[in-house]
Amino acid sequence: MEVETVQVTVNGAATELADGATVADLVAARSGGHDRVAVALNGDVVPRGSWPRTPLSPGDALEVLAPTAGG
Amino acid sequence: MTTQDLAPALAREEAADPFVIAGETFTSRLLLGTGGVPSLETLEAAVRASGSQLVTVALRRVEASSSASMLAVLDRCGVRLLPNTAGCRTAREAVLTARLAREAFGTDWVKLEVIGDERTLLPDAVELLDAAEQLVADGATVLAYTTDDPVLGRRLADVGCAAVMPLGSPIGSGLGIRNPHNIALLREAVDVPVVLDAGIGTASDAALAMELGCDAVLLASAVTRARDPERMALAMRQAVEGGRQALLAGRIPRRWHAEASTSSEGLPEL
Numbered sequence: 001m002e003v004e005t006v007q008v009t010v011n012g013a014a015t016e017l018a019d020g021a022t023v024a025d026l027v028a029a030r031s032g033g034h035d036r037v038a039v040a041l042n043g044d045v046v047p048r049g050s051w052p053r054t055p056l057s058p059g060d061a062l063e064v065l066a067p068t069a070g071g
Numbered sequence: 072m073t074t075q076d077l078a079p080a081l082a083r084e085e086a087a088d089p090f091v092i093a094g095e096t097f098t099s100r101l102l103l104g105t106g107g108v109p110s111l112e113t114l115e116a117a118v119r120a121s122g123s124q125l126v127t128v129a130l131r132r133v134e135a136s137s138s139a140s141m142l143a144v145l146d147r148c149g150v151r152l153l154p155n156t157a158g159c160r161t162a163r164e165a166v167l168t169a170r171l172a173r174e175a176f177g178t179d180w181v182k183l184e185v186i187g188d189e190r191t192l193l194p195d196a197v198e199l200l201d202a203a204e205q206l207v208a209d210g211a212t213v214l215a216y217t218t219d220d221p222v223l224g225r226r227l228a229d230v231g232c233a234a235v236m237p238l239g240s241p242i243g244s245g246l247g248i249r250n251p252h253n254i255a256l257l258r259e260a261v262d263v264p265v266v267l268d269a270g271i272g273t274a275s276d277a278a279l280a281m282e283l284g285c286d287a288v289l290l291a292s293a294v295t296r297a298r299d300p301e302r303m304a305l306a307m308r309q310a311v312e313g314g315r316q317a318l319l320a321g322r323i324p325r326r327w328h329a330e331a332s333t334s335s336e337g338l339p340e341l
Contacts, residue, residue: 011132032134032139033139034133036175036176036177038130038172039171067128067136068137069106069141071107071155071291
């Protein structure tokens with residue numbers, strides 16, 4: 001059986017995720033060892049507490065951000 | 072004298088003269104930016120030598136972010152993190168970035184930076200004031216990076232910014248304080264802390280900022296891109312403290328001609 005997927009954009013790149021994937025799934029896959037991560041979905045902040053219950057829809061644009069050095 | 076030898080004496084001096092931003096007390100009047108730091112070892116040495124208690128960090132796409140160990144280093148140094156909105160060009164971007172930073176770092180504090188020009192990285196006054204107003208309404212503690220315009224500084228304080236942070240000269244330029252008079256006027260114009268932010272090149276620039284009445288100095292490149300960042304961090308700490316003490320001590324007036332320090336009374340006729 002073919003697995004259904006959703007097409008989204010993550011940090012500017014087209015990305016295919018399993019159907020039903022949530023923001024929490026995406027962060028788990030992309031956080032690169034960071035625990036201080038923030039996510040924007042279509043231009044709005046997704047609070048950490050909402051990650052597990054925020055499913056991704058086709059065409060969603062996400063930014064997954066982490067700390068870096070800066071002035 | 073090494074950094075470690077000097078630290079206790081400097082810390083005692085600083086502790087006698089704390090300052091407050093938004094109800095939080097700091098004894099160090101030197102805020103350090105982490106941008107441009109060549110290695111984590113250098114970062115740790117510079118942060119410790121600076122004595123800084125408030126250190127700026129940024130948010131970027133996770134692929135381009137620093138390794139998670141950068142925050143481990145800063146946590147180990149016991150500093151408070153101040154996220155910035157570096158790279159934002161509109162109020163909308165800056166407000167969203169500040170909200171994302173609140174999520175990532177768990178702090179309401181933000182160094183608000185809205186840039187209006189690529190070449191000079193000068194702040195966009197209109198977008199900055201708009202963003203400041205929105206973020207204050209949001210409950211954020213806003214430390215606003217701004218130009219050296221005393222009127223804009225007053226407007227930022229009026230909308231509720233917790234600190235006003237005028238530039239001495241463009242970010243990373245090392246040109247020092249191009250308009251000391253404006254910095255002094257801005258200091259007079261607002262009741263909130265004034266932090267000289269951007270343009271510091273060397274220790275004398277930091278001392279001048281404090282002599283002009285600034286409550287603190289924020290710098291990054293001057294330390295992180297110095298040949299010896301740890302030594303420069305110590306130099307900045309000493310300069311900030313020296314400038315502060317000079318302000319409190321009260322400098323002599325400038326005179327056009329000489330004023331003899333040795334009395335002419337009893338001068339022999341030879």
